[in-house]
Amino acid sequence: xxxxxxxxxxxxxxxxxxxGKKIDSESQIREGEILVRASDCNTCHHVTNKIIxxxxxxxxKKYEFTRANVQLLAKRxxxxxxxxxxxxxxxxxxxxxxxxxxxxxxxxxxxxxxxxK
Ligand code: HEC
Numbered sequence: 539x540x541x542x543x544x545x546x547x548x549x550x551x552x553x554x555x556x557x558g559k560k561i562d563s564e565s566q567i568r569e570g571e572i573l574v575r576a577s578d579c580n581t582c583h584h585v586t587n588k589i590i591x592x593x594x595x596x597x598x599k600k601y602e603f604t605r606a607n608v609q610l611l612a613k614r615x616x617x618x619x620x621x622x623x624x625x626x627x628x629x630x631x632x633x634x635x636x637x638x639x640x641x642x643x644x645x646x647x648x649x650x651x652x653x654x655k
Pocket of ligand 1: 627
């Protein structure tokens, strides 16, 4: 009986740990979507169509949804970028915090349905 309880407690911890990680990534994605809508991103980016910049879904397909790529894209959102998708540069967004830029990057990387690894 005691062993059974320990086993249940261990299971509960595992379940909570798994949920905690998932909820965290997913709420960041949701906040990122709000931030993207509130910023100037949509002047140049559409979810599925290329306008001035690549569609955000194409960006999601190009990169694996890893922590390293979240940081890489967040850095490019803040500093601007050129030469990755073509000649047209992306303007810098120096007023964004790294934290907010990472939420935006998570939202973009989620658009092809991939979950964060
Ligand atoms: C003035 C137009 C413009 C605006 C505004 C803009 N982008 Fe971009 N974005 C681009 C272009 C052009 C590229 C491709 C740059 C390149 O080839 O390196 C790009 C690339 C990207 C990439 C992919 C970078 C890579 O290394 O592959 C991401 C992610 C991105 N933009 C997100 C955003 C977000 C989020 C915002 C809003 C905060 C934003 N962009 C605002 C034009 C823009």
